[in-house]
Each structure stands twice: as structure tokens, then as C-alpha cells.
Amino acid sequence: MFILIGFLQIEAQNSNSLSSSPYSLYGLGLENPLSTGKNDGLGYAGLAMTSAHSLNLLNPASLGGINQHRLFYNIGFKLENKYLEQNRDNENITSGNFSNLALGMAINERSGIALSLMPKTDVGYEVSGLYSPIEGSSELFETEAEGNGGLNNFMLSYGYALNDKLKFGVNASLLFGEITETQFNYIQSNILYIADENDYSGFRFGAGLQYDLSKSISLGFTAKTPVSLSGSQTRTISQYYDNDEIVAGIVEENEVDNFDLPLELGFGLQLKLLDGFDVLADYKRHFWSTTNQSDALGQFTDQDFFNL
Template sequence: MMNRILPMAISFLFHAMVMAQSEGLTSSPYSLYGLGVINQTSIGKTNSMGYSGIGLKSTTDINNLNPSNYSLIPRHSFFYDIGVVGEFNSYSNRGDNESKTTLNFSNLAIAFRIADRLGAGVTLVPYSDVGYTLLGLVSNIEGSNETFESNVAGIGGLNDLNFNLGYGITEDLRVGGKASLLFGNIEESETFTISNSYFELNETTNYSGLRLGLGMQWDIFDKLTFGSTVQLPVKLKGNLTRSVYKTLDGSSITVEDEEGDNVSDFKLPLELGFGISTRIKGSLTLTADYKRNEWDTTHQSESIGSYRDQDIYAFGAEFQRNPKGFKYGQRIRYRVGFNYDNGYLAINDNKIDGYIITAGIGFPVGFATNSAVNLSYAYGSKGQVQNILVKENYHALTLNLSLEDLWFRRRVID
């Protein structure tokens, strides 16, 4: 079984990487800045628990929010999780309203046990998304009072390929590490027409870098777990490819290509995370996380904004009446959550903060495994109608197939 499943899973992961670089996963106007919109989305059930889970002790599925949790993968188990997400976004400012819909993958992941108290996994999630279109931008023609209109569009984003390893030092203390390969490209284009002349500029910026992280979970009591994570700062190397296409007075055509131009490194900050979870009467699980991202130390800025230290607060709850109940309804999991992000980008000294309300349900698949179909809904709001800022509201629906395969279990025949 392992020889069939593992190559298929790896092939699926790499196929998704290629697709992720060529498809827009967002339509947010705030993806215009930096690497685009940085994602908080997770894997499986934590999508509906406010994206919390640093301190969540889980033995039935993949928890990618803390690498130390991989040490809890049960013997003979092989987990894999595949997710897709659809978003409906609406935007408003002082003069206009607009809405868009996007659909794409949200994650791919595998996890397995290596030895006693030692587990590993590979996950692929979008790290950032770019997908914006600006139409009818008015600019002045240098040296005259005339103006022209241009259209600007961007698409792409970065992928985050994680290699995770978790080890249980004792029954109550677990540690883990991860190496994140960040890679992808951002394609931007600008077009305009003046009289009989047409101009088109296309730029593709490729980014890549390796980021390291650590995690820990400690069972303070039997049903109370504390967790922490750290992701080290890193500089993402950038490489720019530019092509220019011109038609002058409808007759002369010039094509210019410039490849390999260097662009400034993009700095990702030190990220610290702390979380706690508890189980109440065996049926209710509560989680709470706090994350701190030190953007100030990167000293980065945009043309009309700057990066500021970021605080994220996340809370979640899951209820399951009886995990081993014979009735199907007793094994269904119900989840809710809340997430508040005070933002990492400030435009005209106004930070772009936002909140997300989540809910979801987990439908068990079969009785002998931990397989489940997880359905998550999220409503989020970001920004504000003020000056040049845009108010963004969105609805997101995520479907995760969180499946468990069992290896090498001997059948008992009477």
C-alpha cells in the first residue's frame, strides 16, 4: 500500500505547485502590495476553529500549526489531507462597489510515523496570493497638460512547501522542527494607448528562500496542553524578467527583453506563536493562540505604506458527543472560531486590520479509521472606507478530505 500511495501523493503535490504559480487565488486589492495577501489558512479542522491550534494536541489528523504534533501520529497510520476553497469577495470605497469569486486549492499534506514517538510530514499551502486589476488609471503625459489611461493587473503568489519532523521526548513533552521552501512568482502587466501608439509592459518577479522553524508542546495536565512556535527571519531572493511591447503610430513594432534583473530581497520577520488547548468532559475542546510577527525589524516600506509589527489572536472550539459512538450522529464534529489580525501593512498611517468568524462540521468516513470530510465556512472583513482605503468583505467555503490509511496491520482470523 505504501509503495502505491506515497508516489501518488508526491506527484500530486508537485503538480499542485505548478498550478498554484499560474492561477490567481485571490481578488483582494490589498494583494497589490509586497508579496500579496499573506494567508492564515490551515489544514483540515483548524480552518473552522479560527485558524488556531498551536497548543492543540491531535492524534486523529494533521496539525500543521506546530511541527511537534507530528510525533503523535499513531502507529500504522498514514494521513493525507487535500483541500479546495472558494471565495466570494466584495469591495467598496467612497465611489464604487465591486465583487468577485475565486476557486482554487487550499492545501495538500501527508503525514506518517517513522518510529516510536517520531513522526514526519510534508505540507503545501499558498503562502501569499496576488490577484488584482486596476482599470482606467489616469496619468499625465510628461511635458504637456494631456492625460492618458492605463490598465494594471497582477497575478501569482508564493507557495510554502513544509518539511516537518516531530519527536516526543517524554509522554508529555514534544519538540519539532520544520524547513519551509518558499517559492513562486508575481506577474504584473501595464497597458495603455496614446493616439495610434500602444504600450505593454510585462514583469515577472521570481522569489525563493528557505526558512527554518521550531515548535514545542507540553501537556501541563492530562487535558491541558501548552504550545509554542518560532519561525526565523529570512530574506527571499528576487529575480526580475521584463518584456516591453510597443507599436508606434500603428506601423513600427519594437520588442525588448531584459532577463535576470535583480530586485530587492523581500524580508520576512521573526514570528512567535503561543497556544493553549483544553478538553472538557471528553467532548469539548477549546483552543486559544497568540502570534507576534516582528515586521518593524525588516525596515521595509511600500510607495504609500510601511510594514508594522503584527498581532494575531485566534480562538476555536470543537464539540463531539462521543468519538467512539456507534451512532453516526454521535461522531460528527461541530466547530466554531474567531480570529483578529491587527495587520502588518499601514497605508497613510492606517493599519489594515481585519477579523474572521469561522464555523464548520466534520463528517466521519467509516468507523475503523479517523478519516473525515471537513467543511468550513468563514466570513471575514478587512480595511475601511477612508481616504484611498478599500473595505473588503468575503465569504469562504473550504472542503477538506482528511483521510487516514492504515499500513501493515495484521488481520486476526479466528
């Protein structure tokens, strides 16, 4: 995997990627915050909310509260518009894509199950205007790069109500996907083209708890295990003249370093203030520093998420 930064112009890629952000060049892309519809409408909060009236995939314990006579399904689509500005350059970028597909139902009066597919990370960027010296010469060559793709999360979740107040849940995820990165190097009248197709996959497990302190106060807790995603790479290298003649073409199968996802912990609170009026607040922390990972842009550091 390669990462280039162009100080003259960094822009998003206008594509069918779920992301159109230049920040998606970090790691394996931007984390997708989207879940099912009601959680998305509540600021991505809901670790303490049950699945009694809508499907909640943020905490598998919520499935222990599914009504025995209900079947939930959710299909999501995301449309996003970004305004980007750097120096005197600016542009509007619009992107849209599928965001989730989920199905959940009760097994009996105390347990429920759900199956879902949604993006885990999203990549969609372009980098241009990067100039580097030609070795052994005073001349410069220009580089353009772009990336797209991301990881998908295919997840099976199960929740069980231990009693009227305490619910417990577990989930298992298959993470998989491809990130394509292309690089164009303009050297005088020649173009050196490098395309990397990086495939990653791995399994991840999680667990959650929900506890009702009273009829108006509920607490939630979630944990996701660290995982090392295995990777492989197919690299294509070609060189072109002005007349588009290919003078060299090489295809290589390479191994790439595993990418480590960190331990993730989350805490949630739900306050039922009035009939039909709730307040939800979540806090999540991703412990990236424990992975000891770094790339050309620096060290990976911990992330904190606040949702209200």
C-alpha cells in the same frame, strides 16, 4: 517591481488565483491562513493541538503525538466570494483554487514526519482609472495594472515526544513562486505595455514546542526564522498602435531587491472542557518592522493575529 494605486477604481481580479482581493497588491501578496482541514475549521487555531486524531501542521511538535498505526493525508480546495464596493461601484468576485496537499505518518511511537505543499502568499488584483500627466504636456495618460501569482511553501516537518508531556518539532521550508505584474499605459492612440515576471526563492526554518500542563490544559509555542528571499525579474516592454502593430519590443533580465520575511512567534492554548469539546486560542506576531522594508505605499509594520 512596480505598484500603482488607482483612486477611481481598485478591484479584485477574477481569476484562478487563490486570492481575489485588492489588498494583495501589498508586498508579495496576502498571507494564506489555510492549513489542514481541522485547523481551518477551528478558526485557523491549533498551536497547542496534537496530531493524534488529525494532521496539524501549525506546530511541528504536534507530530510527536501521531498514532503509530495511522497515516494522515489532506487535500484542500478553497472557494471564496467577495463583495467589493467603492463610491458607487460594486461587484461580486468568486475565486477558487487548490489550497493544500499534505501527508503525515508516525516513524515510531514517539516521533512523526509530514510533507506538505501549500500557498504561502496569493496575488490577484486589478487597478484601473489612474491618470498621470504626460511630461512636458498638459495632457493625461491612463494606466491599468493587474497582478497574479504568489509564493508556494514546500515543507518537511518532524516532531518528537521527549516524554509524556513535552514534545519538540522542527521544519524546513522551500519558498518559491512567481508574481506577474502587467501595466497598460494608454497614450493617445498608442499603448505602452510593460510586463514584469518576478521570481522569488529561499529556505526557511522553524521550531515548535508543546507541553501538557494537565490532562485538560496544553500549551504551544512556535518560531519561524527571518529569511531574505532572492529575486530575479524578466521585463517585457512593447508599444502598440491602434492596428495592434508592435513598434518596439524589449526583453530585459533584471535583478530585484531581496524580499525579507520577518521573525514570527506564536503562542497557543488548548482547554479540554468536556469529552470531545475543546477550546483553542492562538496568538501570533510577525515582526515586520525589524526588516526595515518599505515600498511606494509606506513602511512595513508588525502584524498581530488572534485565532479562537
